[in-house]
Amino acid sequence: xxxxxxxxxxxxxxxxxxxxxxxxxxxxxxxxxxxxxxxxxxxxxxxxxxxxxxxxxxxxxxxxxxxxxxxxxxxxxxxxxxxxxxxxxxxxxxxxxxxxxxxxxxxxxxxxxxxxxxxxxxxxxxxxxxxxxxxxxxxxxxxxxxxxxxxxxxxxxxxxxxxxxxxxxxxxxxxxxxxxxxxxxxxxxxxxxxxxxxxxxxxxxxxxxxxxxxxxxxxxxxxxxxxxxxxxxxxxxxxxxxxxxxxxxxxxxxxxxxxxxxxxxxxxxxxxxxxxxxxxxxxxxxxxxxxxxxxxxxxxxxxxxxxxxxxxxxxxxxxxxxxxxxxxxxxxxxxxxxxxxxxxxxxxxxxxxxxxxxxxxxxxxxxxxxxxxxxxxxxxxxxxxxxxxxxx
Amino acid sequence: xxxxxxxxxxxxxxxxxxxxxxxxxxxxxxxxxxxxxxxxxxxxxxxxxxxxxxxxxxxxxxxxxxxxxxxxxxxxxxxxxxxxxxxxxxxxxxxxxxxxxxxxxxxxxxxxxxxxxxxxxxxxxxxxxxxxxxxxxxxxxxxxxxxxxxxxxxxxxxxxxxxxxxxxxxxxxxxxxxxxxxxxxxxxxxxxxxxxxxx
Numbered sequence: 001x002x003x004x005x006x007x008x009x010x011x012x013x014x015x016x017x018x019x020x021x022x023x024x025x026x027x028x029x030x031x032x033x034x035x036x037x038x039x040x041x042x043x044x045x046x047x048x049x050x051x052x053x054x055x056x057x058x059x060x061x062x063x064x065x066x067x068x069x070x071x072x073x074x075x076x077x078x079x080x081x082x083x084x085x086x087x088x089x090x091x092x093x094x095x096x097x098x099x100x101x102x103x104x105x106x107x108x109x110x111x112x113x114x115x116x117x118x119x120x121x122x123x124x125x126x127x128x129x130x131x132x133x134x135x136x137x138x139x140x141x142x143x144x145x146x147x148x149x150x151x152x153x154x155x156x157x158x159x160x161x162x163x164x165x166x167x168x169x170x171x172x173x174x175x176x177x178x179x180x181x182x183x184x185x186x187x188x189x190x191x192x193x194x195x196x197x198x199x200x201x202x203x204x205x206x207x208x209x210x211x212x213x214x215x216x217x218x219x220x221x222x223x224x225x226x227x228x229x230x231x232x233x234x235x236x237x238x239x240x241x242x243x244x245x246x247x248x249x250x251x252x253x254x255x256x257x258x259x260x261x262x263x264x265x266x267x268x269x270x271x272x273x274x275x276x277x278x279x280x281x282x283x284x285x286x287x288x289x290x291x292x293x294x295x296x297x298x299x300x301x302x303x304x305x306x307x308x309x310x311x312x313x314x315x316x317x318x319x320x321x322x323x324x325x326x327x328x329x330x331x332x333x334x335x336x337x338x339x340x341x342x343x344x345x346x347x348x349x350x351x352x353x354x355x356x357x358x359x360x361x362x363x364x365x366x367x368x369x370x371x372x373x374x375x376x377x378x379x380x381x382x383x384x385x386x387x388x389x390x391x392x
Numbered sequence: 393x394x395x396x397x398x399x400x401x402x403x404x405x406x407x408x409x410x411x412x413x414x415x416x417x418x419x420x421x422x423x424x425x426x427x428x429x430x431x432x433x434x435x436x437x438x439x440x441x442x443x444x445x446x447x448x449x450x451x452x453x454x455x456x457x458x459x460x461x462x463x464x465x466x467x468x469x470x471x472x473x474x475x476x477x478x479x480x481x482x483x484x485x486x487x488x489x490x491x492x493x494x495x496x497x498x499x500x501x502x503x504x505x506x507x508x509x510x511x512x513x514x515x516x517x518x519x520x521x522x523x524x525x526x527x528x529x530x531x532x533x534x535x536x537x538x539x540x541x542x543x544x545x546x547x548x549x550x551x552x553x554x555x556x557x558x559x560x561x562x563x564x565x566x567x568x569x570x571x572x573x574x575x576x577x578x579x580x581x582x583x584x585x586x587x588x589x590x591x
Contacts, residue, residue, distance in 0.1 A: 107578050147581030157539045164505035183503055183511060186546040190539060 001114060001321040002351035003043070004081075007071035010062040011088070012038035013379040020383075021353070025346055025364050028355045028381075030372030035379025036355035039372070040117065040326045043353070046070040046086040047113040048139055049106055049149075052121050052328075057088040063377075074113050077321045077350075084112050107149040110142045114323035116313045118330055122305040126292050130282035137202045137283060140209075140312050144319055148201055155194040159274055162187040167272040181269070188261060191277055196254035198278040203239055204247040205315065206231045206283060211243030212311035213304075217287075220310070220341045221303030225288035234280035235260035302333060310345060324351040331361045339363050399425070451522070453498040453515050455480045463487075463496055470494045472529040476519065476548065478502050478536055486534065494532070497522065502540040503547060511547060519548070523557055530558040537564045 002023045008014040013035040028036045037053075045051045045060060054060070061068040067089040074082050085097040086109075095102065096109045103109055124132045141148040165187060169180040210229045217227045229241035235256050260276040261268075268275050285292040285304060292304055309325075316323045325346075331339050331354070343363045346352045356362045359369075369384040395403065399421060407417035424432050448454070449461035456462070463469060463483075473494030477483050483496050499514040522528065531552050535541035549559045565583035566572070572580070 105576075105578065108576055145581070146577035150578045154539050158543075161505050161539065161543070168505060179512065180510065183505075183543070183547050185550065186503065186543040187505075189546050190542055 001074050001076045002324055003072060003074050003113070003353075005071070005073040006039070006043060007069075007073075008039070008042055009069040009071075010065040011042050011060060011068040011070055012062060013374060013377065014038065014042075015062065015378050017379065017381050019370055019381045021351070022368055023351050024367045025352045025354060026368040026370060027359070027362060027364065028353065028370050028372050029359055030355075030357065030374075032357055034372045034374040036357075036372045037119075037328055038379065039381070040119075040328050040353055040355055042070045043072065043113075043326065044115060044117050045088070046072050046084055047115040048143060049109065050139075052117060052119050057094060060088050072113050074324075082112055084109060105150060106153065107142075107146045110146045110149045111144070111320075114143050114316055114321055115326060116309055116316065116323050117326040117328060118306055118309040119326075119328035120330070120333060122309065123298075123301050125308060126285060126296055126301040126305050130280075133283040133285075134278070134281065136308065137205055140315065141201050141205055143323070144205075144316055145201070148198075151194055151197050151201075155191070155198055155278065158187055158190045158194060159277065159279055162191055162274050163272070166268055166274065169269065170272040188258075191274065192254050192257045192261070195257050195277045196250040199233065199253045199257070199281070200248045200250040202278065202281070202283075203231050203245075203253075206239075206241045207243060207245040208315050208318075209308070209311045210241030212314050213307045216307040216310045217303055220306055220338055220345075221300070222337055222341070223300075223303070227304065227307070228286045228289070230284040230286075232282040232284050234276045234278075238284070299335075303338065306330075306342070313349065322350050324353065325349045326353045326355075328355050329357075330354075331356055331363075332358065449498075452496050453480075453500060453518070454483055454496060468493075471526050473532065474519075474522065474526075474528045474530070475532040475534050477534045478541065478544070482534065482536075494530075495526075499535070499544065502535055502544040504540045514544075516548070516551070520551065520555075523552065523555055528557055530560065533559065533561045537562075 003021045005018065005020050007018040009016055017039075019039075028039060030036050041051050041053060042060065045057070051060060057068075067087060070086045070088065072084045074084070076082060083097070083099055087095040096106075097103065098109055098112055125136045138148075138152055142152070162184070165180060165184055169177050169184070172180055206229055213229060214227045217223065231239045231241070233239070233256075237256065257276060264275045285308075287296055287300055287304065290296075292301065296304060313323055313325060327342075327346075331342070334342065339361070340363055346354075346364055352364075354362060354364065355372075371382045371384060373380055373382070402421045402424065403414070403417045406412055406420050407414050409417075412420070424435075445457055446455055447457075449456040449459075449464055451460050451464045454461040454463060456464075458465070470493050474497055475483075475486060475492060475494055476497045476499060477486070478499050478501055480498055483498060486492055486496075497515065497519050499516065499519070501509055501514055503509060503511060503514070523531070531548070533545040533548055535544045545561055549561075552559050563586060564579075565586055566579060
């Protein structure tokens with residue numbers, strides 16, 4: 001799919017801006033701090049529900065304003081026009097409209113516009129906390145299957161209720177503690193049910209990604225060391241990725257979760273917190289059998305992060321529309337070989353939005369160039385061709 | 393700036409109602425200021441009367457104007473089937489189907505540790521007492537299909553089943569009479585999980 005239009009009202013450094021887009025490569029060109037990343041960040045926020053830079057919408061609204069609006073218009077692979085309008089604001093609920101109709105659940109907007117973004121922040125997926133890698137998997141799965149988003153939010157809700165109950169029971173003793181724990185099993189059942197569904201989906205994603213990540217790392221990084229992936233569950237089991245494996249059956253995973261929860265039951269009661277479940281799992285990436293989190297060099301971490309995003313594109317493209325790709329300030333960080341390898345990849349993607357400060361850093365035959373400039377703290381977008389026409 | 397005494401009091405009181413924010417409260421208050429005294433009094437009387445005459449059914453905790461509610465007083469109802477709901481409005485929704493001929497039990501909410509609601513805060517003990525007293529053979533758990541409703545259903549199921557009473561849960565799935573492509577993805581995906589063999 002590709003975006004045909006992006007409209008922003010009071011988002012970050014934009015007051016009112018609109019840009020029409022075509023398939024192929026569009027380069028957003030501008031010096032630093034002119035608003036290039038703000039634009040692609042807004043696209044990502046609308047499409048997947050969160051920014052790659054901040055959590056929460058507050059920072060995305062223009063300074064001294066209460067409400068920002070992001071409007072995306074896209075065309076699907078079979079020519080259907082889709083729109084996604086997201087109102088973001090401080091202190092009020094976000095409002096989301098899909099094809100002009102209000103939707104209430106996050107799941108209803110998931111996957112309407114499929115997008116894969118690669119940005120400098122992605123190095124955190126390799127080097128950061130396990131939470132970064134869980135979010136990587138969850139974002140991918142949410143775009144691939146809308147039902148995943150709702151299972152994930154049900155799981156989070158169950159987890160919060162269960163933690164609250166464990167915390168309440170900790171302060172009690174005797175019969176009142178027993179009464180509180182009498183309902184614990186009801187929450188455990190749901191934790192296991194939703195948790196096994198999440199685990200099965202994540203394992204399937206890790207299996208599907210692993211082959212593509214390995215090949216892309218070879219190709220883009222131009223390195224011979226093998227990259228391997230594994231899913232490290234808080235149940236104590238680590239599953240090695242196998243590109244040939246299918247979607248695991250959730251039933252044995254549920255058994256596994258239940259057994260692991262039974263083992264930590266006493267500790268959970270003592271600490272007042274849920275100790276086992278997909279909220280504590282991790283994705284282990286290794287280069288030449290060394291964990292990338294602790295051993296990867298800066299260059300290796302970059303190449304691996306890029307390989308993860310390329311693989312995400314391919315895995316998302318397997319079901320329904322092919323996603324558009326955003327490369328935010330990426331080329332400047334790569335050496336010449338890797339730049340060229342990445343540019344070759346761009347030819348195979350439906351639509352690529354690239355941001356860069358220096359045009360010559362980007363070895364792409366960019367069909368469209370949009371210049372991003374800021375004046376009086378307000379960013380504006382000027383497509384290069386149109387400017388030329390006006391001055392002629 | 394605040395309005396003078398009585399008007400501000402009215403706005404404050406209206407603003408405490410569910411689903412009414414400060415802006416709506418202000419709008420309703422000014423509407424009430426403008427209407428006839430008769431119309432305003434009718435609303436006031438309706439509120440007073442409801443608090444004076446309506447209470448909860450001693451048997452099932454549905455809202456009622458007598459000791460027992462309409463459903464519990466109706467002798468044509470099947471006493472062996474009991475449908476458990478969270479709130480009286482859920483009971484009304486099921487009544488509108490005119491399909492169900494058994495009786496009800498209103499819990500008065502769902503288990504939710506975050507809101508400080510446990511089984512003791514719901515009419516669970518009364519439910520268990522009714523099973524034996526009224527010779528109930530089947531309990532239909534019709535709590536909401538969200539995580540709190542599911543937790544409540546799962547808790548009740550483990551409580552009731554050992555007593556030799558059949559326990560069923562309402563199905564969740566596609567709306568009837570609509571086209572598949574109008575169903576939202578989540579509902580459709582859940583219906584897949586809950587699919588059944590065709591007779």
